[in-house]
Amino acid sequence: MTKKILVIIPLLLFGYLLYLAFTGTLPMALDIVTGIYYPWLNHHYLGLSTWTPVHNPYISDVTSQAVVWRLFLAEHLARFSSIFWHNFSLSGYPYLGSAYLTPLLHPSTLFLFLPLQLGISLVFLFQLLAVFAAGYFFLRSLQLSSTVSLIGAFALSLGGQLTTWFELGALSYVVASLLLSLTLINHSKFRALPLAVFLLINSGHYQYVLYALIFLFAYGLWQRSFFPSLKSLVLGLLLSSVILLPTYQVYSHSIRESDNFLSLRNSGLISVRHLVTLLNPDHFGNPVTYNYVGEEDYQEKSPYVGIIFLPLFLYSFMLWKRNRTIKFFGIVTLASLLLMTDNPVSNYLLALPIPL
Numbered sequence: 185m186t187k188k189i190l191v192i193i194p195l196l197l198f199g200y201l202l203y204l205a206f207t208g209t210l211p212m213a214l215d216i217v218t219g220i221y222y223p224w225l226n227h228h229y230l231g232l233s234t235w236t237p238v239h240n241p242y243i244s245d246v247t248s249q250a251v252v253w254r255l256f257l258a259e260h261l262a263r264f265s266s267i268f269w270h271n272f273s274l275s276g277y278p279y280l281g282s283a284y285l286t287p288l289l290h291p292s293t294l295f296l297f298l299p300l301q302l303g304i305s306l307v308f309l310f311q312l313l314a315v316f317a318a319g320y321f322f323l324r325s326l327q328l329s330s331t332v333s334l335i336g337a338f339a340l341s342l343g344g345q346l347t348t349w350f351e352l353g354a355l356s357y358v359v360a361s362l363l364l365s366l367t368l369i370n371h372s373k374f375r376a377l378p379l380a381v382f383l384l385i386n387s388g389h390y391q392y393v394l395y396a397l398i399f400l401f402a403y404g405l406w407q408r409s410f411f412p413s414l415k416s417l418v419l420g421l422l423l424s425s426v427i428l429l430p431t432y433q434v435y436s437h438s439i440r441e442s443d444n445f446l447s448l449r450n451s452g453l454i455s456v457r458h459l460v461t462l463l464n465p466d467h468f469g470n471p472v473t474y475n476y477v478g479e480e481d482y483q484e485k486s487p488y489v490g491i492i493f494l495p496l497f498l499y500s501f502m503l504w505k506r507n508r509t510i511k512f513f514g515i516v517t518l519a520s521l522l523l524m525t526d527n528p529v530s531n532y533l534l535a536l537p538i539p540l
Contacts, residue, residue: 198316201309210301211308212351213240217247242471242481246351251304253279254353258303268430281430311356316341318363325370326509335492344465344488357387362396369404374412381420385427399516406512453526453534454485462487463494487524 201211218224219238253270256279260267270279298306319337324330340346340359349355361384368377381400385393397417404413421428458479460467465488468478476482489497497517500510523530 198309198313201312204305206302208301209305211305212246212251213238213243214247215239216241216244220244221247240472242483243351250352250354254304254307255300277434278430280427281432281434308350308353311346311350311353311360312341314360315346315356315363318360318367322363322367322370325367336496339490339492339496343490343493344486348483348486352389354388355392358384358389358392358396361387362400365400366403369400369407369409369413372409372412374409374416377413377416378419378423381417382423385420385424390431402516403512406508452480452484453530454487454524455479455526458485459487459521459525461485462489464488 204211216238220241253273256270256272257267259265267279270277316337319340320333323333323336328336340363341356346356346359361380365377365380365384368374368380381397384396384400387393401413401417404410404417407413458468461478465486469475471482479485500514503510504514523533
């Protein structure tokens with residue numbers, strides 16, 4: 185009975201979201217378009233006595249990048265036009281080197297076959313399904329029961345970072361591809377691993393991709409599958425060269441390294457006091473209610489992992505000495521806390537000339 189309930193809850197949630205999608209409701213804060221962009225900002229819109237109220241002004245990248253770049257891909261593929269050069273952004277650049285929304289085997293191709301609003305909704309909503317399914321199969325590959333795997337997969341799909349980055353539609357696909365890769369390692373399916381690595385790189389947002397590749401390499405080493413995992417990683421990188429080479433070209437001409445934007449925001453590092461948001465995401469307020477007083481942008485520093493994870497994390501300490509996998513993830517957790525907080529080690533790594 186418990187298992188049936190655990191299966192029904194995610195299906196009901198996803199079914200409700202699909203209902204909203206097919207009835208025309210977009211999972212996006214489009215009020216930001218008329219609320220902070222010109223020409224709408226020049227006059228009152230929709231007969232309002234004030235400018236359009238914006239519920240979350242921090243996520244402007246959704247409408248200025250995420251949707252626009254996907255729409256470019258769909259329109260050009262539909263016309264059989266070249267997608268190698270994007271002439272409507274940054275005065276033109278190689279589209280395959282966008283380092284954020286790479287087009288090969290990406291859910292963005294749904295835009296080709298569906299109305300725009302439905303395609304946008306499904307690209308975003310399938311994130312939840314992808315992480316849920318990949319998380320379930322990964323946990324099952326660890327010989328966990330189906331009930332525990334369902335709980336873990338549900339918690340994964342609604343994690344803090346996945347939720348706050350939901351409307352960008354990239355991070356969740358990175359996580360889903362990583363979980364798929366880990367599952368293949370656990371089952372020794374190394375012939376399929378290069379394709380999973382390709383999907384991982386193709387998911388976009390290269391900071392997360394880089395961390396995921398390091399994590400994948402370390403996991404293969406820990407599981408005593410070093411050489412098969414390394415070979416698969418190399419093959420996956422070779423498959424992704426069609427994406428990585430133009431990305432390197434764009435990055436080499438970028439002002440990213442000399443721009444002081446990140447340094448003004450402490451390079452994205454979290455102070456120790458901000459770690460309270462691991463347990464309470466809105467401890468410093470929320471930008472939607474305009475009372476956020478935390479560090480920089482809310483979504484950039486939202487380490488909240490979900491209330492379900494906390495008791496499971498504490499319980500795992502009881503199994504630390506008996507389970508190699510728990511040891512690995514414990515070490516990764518401690519390393520993550522070290523790298524995400526403001527300390528001499530994290531600052532030294534950020535000073536290195538690598539795209540972190």
